[in-house]
Amino acid sequence: MSRGPVVIEVTRGPLVESRHEGAAAVVKADGSVVAAWGDIDARILPRSANKPIQAMAFVESGAVEKFGLGKEHIALACASHNGEKRHVETVRAWLPRLGLSEADLECGTHPPRLAASIEALIRENASPTAAFNNCSGKHSGFLSTAVAYGEPTRGYIKYDHPVQRRLRQVMSDLSGDDADAYAYGTDGCGIPTLATPLKSLARAMASMADPSRLSNRHAEAATRIREAMNAEPFMVAGSGRFCTRVNGALPGVAQIKTGAEGVFCGMLPGHGLGIALKMGDGAARAAEVAMATLLAHLGVLPADQKDELLHPPVKNVVGLLVGEMRPAKSWLG
């Protein structure tokens, strides 16, 4: 089943200047592998690419109804966002509904991703707060879940807190694995990130894409999450971002999510498929081209986006086209 690895090339002039290798799995909800490249049994850290899975417990908790939240909050719970104004303001308006504030977020803070957002902060003489953290929506979802269940919120990022235990239960239900048996590291935002076989991650995404084997409770949550990611694509990432572009262009067809260190996940409900890929070197630029290539291979990439997403230009400082990225001929190029 497994063929050669995923290979993405970066050219400059006549040379392939750099080359990225990875693994990818396309799996059905019953666990059958439809396509695989590289070692899909190897364990990877999903990082933020599994946020849609992590949002399941939030939606199932009833917090959305209880606190008067909407699709934008569900999408934001799945997000690695840019820290743009709408992201930050939505988080800041969300937490008081729980009786909480930004001080309750345990994700820490970092400068926002976009230069324009950084510039706005400096001009306002302000510093980024926890709401600017790209994971602040996910963490607001965690807090919402804890409050909905009447649990203490402090320490919600710890492995043994009920919030994190529920994430592992959902992962077990969706993947067929025992996620409590996974080893784990600490993610950028402080929560455990579970050492997951790539194939299991793809199967969990497939279970969300085709929830027919899941409990009604899981199935309903998965459907609402998919719908929210398409309905509020800006909330999932932000201006200029790959996830926002693809999720916005493919309502009902595909829902994708990036993660740090070259991970990417996707759901294709029409095909009943889940996708998980990991670039071995952790390169985000290559993970995007690899995801675009898989979407094209599976026939869902819009024709008008193919060229730019499959062959993103490499430009120099003055904007001259000096190369491109592309899937290698040895893979799906």
Place this chain on the structure above:
Amino acid sequence: MSRGPVVIEVTRGPLVESRHEGAAAVVKADGSVVAAWGDIDARILPRSANKPIQAMAFVESGAVEKFGLGKEHIALACASHNGEKRHVETVRAWLPRLGLSEADLECGTHPPRLAASIEALIRENASPTAAFNNCSGKHSGFLSTAVAYGEPTRGYIKYDHPVQRRLRQVMSDLSGDDADAYAYGTDGCGIPTLATPLKSLARAMASMADPSRLSNRHAEAATRIREAMNAEPFMVAGSGRFCTRVNGALPGVAQIKTGAEGVFCGMLPGHGLGIALKMGDGAARAAEVAMATLLAHLGVLPADQKDELLHPPVKNVVGLLVGEMRPAKSWLG
């Protein structure tokens, strides 16, 4: 001679989360290969890692004396700098000595690398100019050379301009190759970047480290460039940068220079050795650890820097230590 590839690992918790492979050559000035990992005959684009070689023609032109320049300008001609105040002001004071201005720089501009430099610009309501380009020192060196020889400066970045032709002549003299026969791409700053066998790049660095076989003119220039890189390490890169740190710590012992897409070069005059390495995926983070590993392997890395440069910590948003980078056991770990 060639053994397995260079391998740098990135861990998180119990897992090697990402893994970088590359090639490295350690060569003497006579072309003999002292050590090699991976395919050192493969052609790579040196990008900015060969700036010390490119500075040779500038120093040999007599421009340093003619325009009253010093070691700081020679170091800046070898630099990929941060666009910090001293870098920018030195370039801005340099160009008028040639009867030129920033408008004559053909490198284009980009925001400076350091957040503090970006913030300073915004607070001054200013935009980055060409002097902020990390290559502005090299380009000022090119302009100085053209003016010193009485050549038109316009188009000095073009393959057939005398400035670029001289760079190829120097490269031929130092490497023993015919650099005019190299294919080439366009570098970030607009000049040709030559498709160079990694071994030849290492040999050219060795010729600068041990210039005994070179003409007096080349030998003197190489010595002055090495001295300038050690004497003005801030000019070669800037605050917090790997090149600045190592070149500042090892006067007379090592002179190293980074390049885009995972290239690194170095000179070890005491050993008479040149180093060139390229990470296949283009990762700068791995190229730094690989260079530190080679310097340690060759016995020149200061003991008090070993731990941090060989095993740089991976921290999460709140500053928690969650992993490290390191040379793999299969390489020199």
